[in-house]
Amino acid sequence: MYADEICRMMVWSRGTAPATHDDAEHGSDPLTREWLVTNGLGGYASGTISGAVTRRFHGLLISALPAPLGRTMMLSDLSIRVVTPDGKVYQVGGQEPWLDETSAEVIDLAEFRLEAGLPVWRYEGAGMVFERRLLLPHGQNTVHVTYTLLEGAGPVRIELQPWVNFRPHEGALDRPVAGPYALTVVEDRYELASPSDLPPLRLQVQGARAEFRIESDRLRNVRYRIEQSRGYDAVGEFYSPGRFSLELPVSGSVTLVASTEAWETINALSTEEVQRAERKRRTRLLLAAAPEVRSGPPAELIFGADQFLITPAGRVEDAARARAGGDEVRTVIAGYHWFTDWGRDTMISLEGLTLVTGRHTEAGYILRTFAHYVKHGLIPNMFPEGKNDGLYHTADATLWFFHALDRYLTYTGDRETLRFILPTLTDIVEHHTRGTRFGIGVDPKDGLVRQGEEGYQLTWMDAKVGDYVVTPRRGKAVEINALWYNALRLMERWVRESEGDAASQRHGAAADRAKASFNQRFWSEEKGYLYDLIDGEQGTDDAFRPNQIFSISLPNPVLDPARWKGIVDQVKERLWTPVGLRSLAPGHPDYKPKYFGDLRARDLAYHQGTVWGWLMGPFVDAWLKVYPADLAGARSLLAGFPPHLDEACAGSISEIFDAEPPFTPRGCVAQAWSVAEVLRAYARTARSAG
Template sequence: MTKPSAELDRAEHHEWWITNGRGGYAAGTVAGSLTRGYHGLLTATIDPPLGRRLQVAKLDATLIDGERHWPLFTNRWADGCVEPDGHSLIDSFRLDGRMPVWSWACGDLLVEQRIWMPPGEDSVWSVYRLVQGRTDAAPRLRIALLLADRDHHHIGHRGDFDPILTLDGDARLTARCADGHDIHLMAFGARMRIDRAWIERFDLPIERERGLPDRQDLLRVGFAELSLSTTAWRGVSATVAPETETGVAPDPEQAFERFRQQDRALVRTARTHLNQIPDVPAWIEQLILAADSFLIERPIGTASARQPRPAGMSVVAGYPWFGDWGRDTMIALPGLTLATGRPEIARRILETFAGFVDRGMLPNRFPGAGETPVYNTVDAALWSIDAWRAYIEASDDLAALARVFPILESIVAHYREGTRYGIGMDPSDGLIRAGEPGVQLTWMDAKVDDWVVTPRIGKPVEINALWYHGLRVMADFAERLGRDPQPYRRAADRAQTGFTRFLRPDGTGLYDVIDGPDGNDSRIRPNQIFAVSLTHSSLDPPARASVVEVCARHLLCPFGLRSLAQEDPEYRGRYEGDVRHRDAAYHQGTVWAWLLGHYALAEYRVTGDAAAAQARLDPIPDHLRDGGVGTVAEIFDGDPPHRPRGCPAQAWSVACILDAWTRLERIRVGKGSTAT
């Protein structure tokens, strides 16, 4: 046994994440070790839309060449030891599209491994091929099959999973779980055998860093034994998909090619959409693929005996622990769907969420099966107006606009007259006020027990930037539909006059909140950037320049904007520790990547220099090779070196960067505009 090394730390710092379009995912470290409770090869949506359960934790392969044994995996144990240390055999790791690919160097043998999830299926493939070897070599793999059946937010322990195991021929093993669903394991070019044993006390260091349970037990149900080939993929597939009951064995070559063809089709679609842009760099193509990973079909309504629930579409806010959230979905929608040339998916998402508008509000948290929507958000409905603006701008779909316009009208009416949580327009200045004690309503929504970390009661600056912007958009919509735009224009004019109250007397940007319980909040936060980045800005050019200058000087980092200036006594430069310590830092200095795209657009609107504004995104390609490879993290430490934190893969981080790059690139090559 060995102790953790710097080499292992580097390999574990890099994580891969792949998804299936149903909310399920596979994830792990490049080293092959588990560092999170969320790591596993198949987390399936057993109870759609959000009932995700870990099914296959590991498929640990050992290469056997005569008397020599080479572990192609790594395990950490609770006593601090590492055994085996297979990460030392990794010759290279890369992504082929979204597919993780390892090359394992074992003496004079070179073995390639690939993992993927078929789109729309709760399935995973882990396959191997001999790339290089001696003519007299006959290498084989022994793969240990480690399963679980637990909620993906929880940790498993000995005895909490007791499946009924059966073999169907030589190459198929089925584990019947307590609720009656099956985990099917199929081997290709292999034989399977049952060998049941609990493997105990896996160490999960990331969970320990987060102040959460950090010991896990897994059930080994057996082994697959296979001979490696230079001409065919050999390995194991696992699924909970019922179609496997047809008895038709899937073909690994065909499944492999279907996955690669889907990735190529996504890039092709985006390139067609971006045909005015002559050179789409590789890192943008990687973001195009990452964008698709957050899009899911989700059942809505109630199923009957004769008819399943109808399928809507939504956005998973971040992997692994977030579901679909109203605010995140509306903010991410333009980048995930419109920048990638998929307006039909944008429309399905928008129409799905429109069906949940209630009293002028969108749910903050989209409901799971049998759950009630939670409406504690002041901004989601306003962001939905902007998302409809982006969709209509891209599609000119006036039929869809006509259908949704009464719902958008109801949003404005309820915000004007008043709705939940004290949300309503102040008739004295035309601005939106919001908030009640104990409730978090803006995107700065951290709450620990009864402690709302950033309550922001009063008139938050980004809410009123969105309100003014939304009123201008509604006037445009009304005019396009042949309706009277004047009521919206008058309300926007009034809000624009009222918005001048956010201007700080010293000329250094905007107040974060006005008319709060303690007066005006002068802390320097990034929320003011939306008063410049949104299509319709209420500010004059000097005020816009002041906002951008303040954000650049106090908040701008390579990967986003800090949520609070470093000089503030409440600034927290590192997002670490237990839940309370992390939430105390979440919006008190932590860097948010989704804000980088908005900053770049705001800078362009002040300077008119699209190339310089776009250059603000230049650090992102390096980040795509760090942390969650091929995607963008949720947050980063406010202090250098700005380590990625939070969700390794976050929808609005990917989306806002992708949207900003495409909009600025169109301007740079003379094919677009971003502002009025």
């Protein structure tokens, strides 16, 4: 089996209608569908299939640079013009009108495909067929963009023009391009530098002898249509130092290499060698994964999962400490384009991203990395862009840490890692029992965990508009206590293994008390489901939300089994959609059917009905606990994801979706826990229920 056998193809004809403004974020045409390639460091390349730049995050090289720089836009775009022997000028790809200053005819996009998750474009017109390929060598801030003339009457002259705007990848667009840029040329090596602390952008043409024509140019009023629809600044500038010009024969290829690495690294491998190495790497990824997911849509998600696993750039002290102990630093990018690594997302995603895919060593790296980050009994909620220190404002990420370790041990049996982390877990339980930061702690009255501090959003429902926390959930949240019970039962077992029955009894007693209180206090006999929050600022919250599903889905379910079926059936009826679960049931006064508009409008809808793809994983787990023989029914719950792989970001799964048909994808176009939990659910529904 070879990775190239996993291919997704999309065909277009000239004149494909653009999306409406209302659906500017994610439509079904090449102007709004997107692609993503990553480099294992947190850097990436991304854009629309058409070539139109519609987000501030669209570019051909976003380098992951050491703190305090963070991810940085280095190569924004690359335009290509073709000059035939009779003097006619053509533009390859026609979605960027501001690049077509010569009114050149267009060689149109005819086909886009993903080969082993890597993008390939095919352009046809004027008797010529061009192919474009793009990849980032793993572990490098380098991009290779290759053009091949597949068909034509003879050699043609092509011109490649790079466009830049050095800036933080999430930075403002409405500021003038940094400058002045300085161009340095030594033989075939070109370096473009700015007066900032950024490394230079190094450019080189491989595969053909190229001339460079210095023609300093600026493009003003570049409009980013998705940024505009989301209420952000949406007009920026590009700068170009000139054009590469070369002759390309039929069947000939030429590659523009752009990088912030040293020349020795850039030239260590040719483009052909880089391509072969990446194909081999992806084949190894495919063969390492569980057999149940090596074909069809799950196989595509193996490559999607790979995009989120990174060695974080710039955390020098962390890397030194890890290597001293024989480890490597690994973490998970929560979502592209704007998320960094988040503790909660990492722990929820760990099984799907690393264990189902056979990347057990990296799973161990991640767990041991985060064990070092624990402070005050908490793991970090997130690491801000360009920072080495994490933020700890989370009540659930630390409890998901127990779950992730349990899944890791189930797959690997690695008791050495358990022995290494167990003292940290003991410290976590003690901090929670005494009480720790942000009001997180066990209530001695009932043994349940309460949490909350003014101005902080501590659960996964974490939207905040200015100082307004949309779903504060201060009090005792249902999923926090399901996770707490699961953690106590795991600690009871792990401590028994290492220290004996007597030492484990306190964890067992705490679990028994939490379970009794949970079933007494969270269950609503009148409504037949679990309250979302008790002992809150406004008392009890009886909103019907998906958070109650964790009381069934976790390996140690806290809810009385007699109540499982009623909840699962109601969740199926009221919250389930083909692409995940609604975050709030229709009919509630706060229910929002659509996630759209400026930041305030979006955040007000974020957890008030909006569908979350990652919730499909725990729902499948709960379904199979209630209906253990219904593997076919559980698999049918995932029916919306294969067609979604053609939407938003090709080959990946979005963060969220509108709450009503057609369930338009929204938010991040590629989200770690969405990919991870759907991939895990595919594996779960392919084998006997356990």
